[in-house]
Amino acid sequence: MTRFDLNILGCGSATSTLRHLPSCQVLNVRDHLLMIDCGEGAQLEMRRRGLKFSRLNHIFLSHLHGDHCFGLPGLLSTMALLGKTGTVTIHTFADGKEQFGRLLDYFCRETPFSIEWDVITTRKAVIYEDNAVTVTTFPLRHRIPAVGFRVDEKPKLRHIDPDAVARWQVPRHALNSLRQGRDFVTADGRTVPNDELTTAPDAARSYAYASDTMFSRRVIRAVEGVDWLYHEATYADDCSRKARARYHSTALEAATVAREAGVKQLIIGHFSNRYADDSVLLREAQSVFPATRLAAEGLQIDLNKVD
Amino acid sequence: MTRFDLNILGCGSATSTLRHLPSCQVLNVRDHLLMIDCGEGAQLEMRRRGLKFSRLNHIFLSHLHGDHCFGLPGLLSTMALLGKTGTVTIHTFADGKEQFGRLLDYFCRETPFSIEWDVITTRKAVIYEDNAVTVTTFPLRHRIPAVGFRVDEKPKLRHIDPDAVARWQVPRHALNSLRQGRDFVTADGRTVPNDELTTAPDAARSYAYASDTMFSRRVIRAVEGVDWLYHEATYADDCSRKARARYHSTALEAATVAREAGVKQLIIGHFSNRYADDSVLLREAQSVFPATRLAAEGLQIDLNKVD
Numbered sequence: 001m002t003r004f005d006l007n008i009l010g011c012g013s014a015t016s017t018l019r020h021l022p023s024c025q026v027l028n029v030r031d032h033l034l035m036i037d038c039g040e041g042a043q044l045e046m047r048r049r050g051l052k053f054s055r056l057n058h059i060f061l062s063h064l065h066g067d068h069c070f071g072l073p074g075l076l077s078t079m080a081l082l083g084k085t086g087t088v089t090i091h092t093f094a095d096g097k098e099q100f101g102r103l104l105d106y107f108c109r110e111t112p113f114s115i116e117w118d119v120i121t122t123r124k125a126v127i128y129e130d131n132a133v134t135v136t137t138f139p140l141r142h143r144i145p146a147v148g149f150r151v152d153e154k155p156k157l158r159h160i161d162p163d164a165v166a167r168w169q170v171p172r173h174a175l176n177s178l179r180q181g182r183d184f185v186t187a188d189g190r191t192v193p194n195d196e197l198t199t200a201p202d203a204a205r206s207y208a209y210a211s212d213t214m215f216s217r218r219v220i221r222a223v224e225g226v227d228w229l230y231h232e233a234t235y236a237d238d239c240s241r242k243a244r245a246r247y248h249s250t251a252l253e254a255a256t257v258a259r260e261a262g263v264k265q266l267i268i269g270h271f272s273n274r275y276a277d278d279s280v281l282l283r284e285a286q287s288v289f290p291a292t293r294l295a296a297e298g299l300q301i302d303l304n305k306v307d
Numbered sequence: 308m309t310r311f312d313l314n315i316l317g318c319g320s321a322t323s324t325l326r327h328l329p330s331c332q333v334l335n336v337r338d339h340l341l342m343i344d345c346g347e348g349a350q351l352e353m354r355r356r357g358l359k360f361s362r363l364n365h366i367f368l369s370h371l372h373g374d375h376c377f378g379l380p381g382l383l384s385t386m387a388l389l390g391k392t393g394t395v396t397i398h399t400f401a402d403g404k405e406q407f408g409r410l411l412d413y414f415c416r417e418t419p420f421s422i423e424w425d426v427i428t429t430r431k432a433v434i435y436e437d438n439a440v441t442v443t444t445f446p447l448r449h450r451i452p453a454v455g456f457r458v459d460e461k462p463k464l465r466h467i468d469p470d471a472v473a474r475w476q477v478p479r480h481a482l483n484s485l486r487q488g489r490d491f492v493t494a495d496g497r498t499v500p501n502d503e504l505t506t507a508p509d510a511a512r513s514y515a516y517a518s519d520t521m522f523s524r525r526v527i528r529a530v531e532g533v534d535w536l537y538h539e540a541t542y543a544d545d546c547s548r549k550a551r552a553r554y555h556s557t558a559l560e561a562a563t564v565a566r567e568a569g570v571k572q573l574i575i576g577h578f579s580n581r582y583a584d585d586s587v588l589l590r591e592a593q594s595v596f597p598a599t600r601l602a603a604e605g606l607q608i609d610l611n612k613v614d
Contacts, residue, residue, distance in 0.1 A: 014384070014385075014388055015385060015388045015389065016350055016351055016354065016381070016385050017354070018351070018354055018355060021351075022381075040347055040348065040350070040351075040378070040381040041347065041348055041351065043323055043347070044323055044325070044328075044347075044348065047323065047324070047325055048325060064413075064414070065414075066380055066381060066384040066414045066415070067381075067384075070380050070381045070384070070414075071347070073373055073377050074323070074329075074347040074373060074374075074377045077321070077373040077374070077377070078321075078322060078323050081321055081322045082322065095413070099409070099410055099413050099414075102406070102409065103406055103410060106371075106402070106406050107371070107372075107373045107377075107406075108373070
């Protein structure tokens with residue numbers, strides 16, 4: 001099974017507490033790390049969770065509120081001190097490039113890696129692609145420009161059937177072609193259909209991150225059918241007016257998005273500091289969408305495993 | 308005894324570890340909090356140590372390396388969210404005002420308190436004064452402009468001798484005058500010398516912070532005779548060349564500064580991430596200056612108590 005893990009490093013909201021850290025998560029896609037948001041303390045949590053700076057080359061910032069990006073200067077400084085090489089690409093709005101670019105020019109003049117800025121907008125767009133996944137932005141509905149990220153695994157390789165391959169004396173060099181779904185042609189010119197030599201690939205999984213946002217039909221359309229959705233649920237229903245006024249969602253609204261988008265699993269996060277116990281948010285969300293779980297610092301989820 | 312406490316929130320060096328946080332400390336001077344340096348995570352440690360944001364009105368930045376100031380945007384943002392009022396003064400170099408000023412203009416547009424910038428230089432100067440203390444900068448010797456801070460308590464009030472005051476029938480309204488050292492004149496015109504009515508005041512204490520710096524005779528002169536000195540001791544003696552090359556000090560050098568300056572107590576900090584156990588630094592420092600202790604996150608020291 002190819003690796004596709006979600007690591008929650010922070011799932012609190014803007015006002016810091018001792019229960020939650022500001023927003024940050026790291027996707028491990030076949031040992032390439034993609035960071036989504038970078039709240040203060042991100043570098044420390046990377047260490048605490050055993051995530052290697054050397055494998056982190058892409059940082060995606062959903063929007064320019066401090067609790068989603070104030071960890072960036074410290075993270076990049078530490079990576080520079082540790083001698084990280086290559087390129088780190090920061091996917092952010094033009095203002096993010098301007099603000100942090102200037103700060104990093106001053107504080108991190110001598111990075112052994114190069115910093116690239118990928119300027120994003122609120123328009124839906126594929127902003128990252130590698131062999132394993134694509135990352136697509138979609139607009140959120142917040143006080144300031146904000147995007148969600150949808151991460152779709154590419155179709156995976158078919159599994160070789162070792163017995164069939166032995167029976168047909170398929171040479172080693174032909175195996176990759178089989179994994180990619182092509183038929184096999186024997187030395188004497190016979191064509192063996194691919195599905196006699198392979199079994200179906202693992203499912204390609206998908207994950208979407210929507211924080212910060214108020215309830216939005218556009219978000220529902222954008223995350224339609226994903227396996228895993230992380231949706232902010234800053235407030236419980238008793239604060240629904242406050243949620244709207246601040247362009248945030250309630251747990252019920254997050255669950256409604258999950259249900260209407262037909263996702264398989266919902267993770268709620270970005271909890272207000274008013275909740276000493278987040279289980280009220282879980283109960284409310286589960287009343288609409290049972291397959292909900294609470295985010296938590298240190299939580300690691302294997303996104304391949306969908307119940 | 309009037310309150311004069313030192314709270315160590317972070318005493319690691321630039322490369323973050325799970326053992327130490329970047330530089331930050333908070334002096335509690337009669338319940339006014341003065342923060343010295345503001346490494347990433349300062350706001351969280353304030354909470355963890357029960358230090359109230361509402362009492363923090365002055366932040367002193369020794370120099371503009373990220374591990375001494377990257378906590379500032381998050382700290383001020385959180386204070387804004389919590390509705391802090393009044394004025395917060397940030398004492399920093401012109402570059403600090405420019406860099407953080409621009410960032411805060413963007414990220415913290417709506418602070419309910421006002422931010423004032425006190426632009427400091429490396430010249431020795433009194434940069435802060437209240438009823439209880441003065442704060443004086445002094446130049447350090449580092450790769451970039453850096454200052455230490457010397458905090459001197461003002462002379463304290465004399466203690467009233469309750470028996471003597473009763474005997475001489477001193478009225479209540481005259482007590483403050485006695486505490487300030489003035490003689491008492493009775494209703495019939497007799498002068499009672501102050502020292503018959505009061506006892507000596509508590510000693511006025513002093514504290515100096517010197518980080519980051521390499522060994523410097525100017526530092527010795529600047530901290531001469533302080534009760535408590537916090538001096539960086541990034542390296543042990545086996546890394547003395549590295550220390551010099553990086554404009555840092557060894558534990559032996561920190562202890563030499565303490566001894567030659569005739570301070571009463573030394574606290575060493577700013578430990579390199581290479582030491583899994585800082586006690587090697589303590590042993591080396593104590594070989595030169597026995598009254599040395601290790602800084603540690605969460606350590607609180609009553610600066611009134613000098614052995």
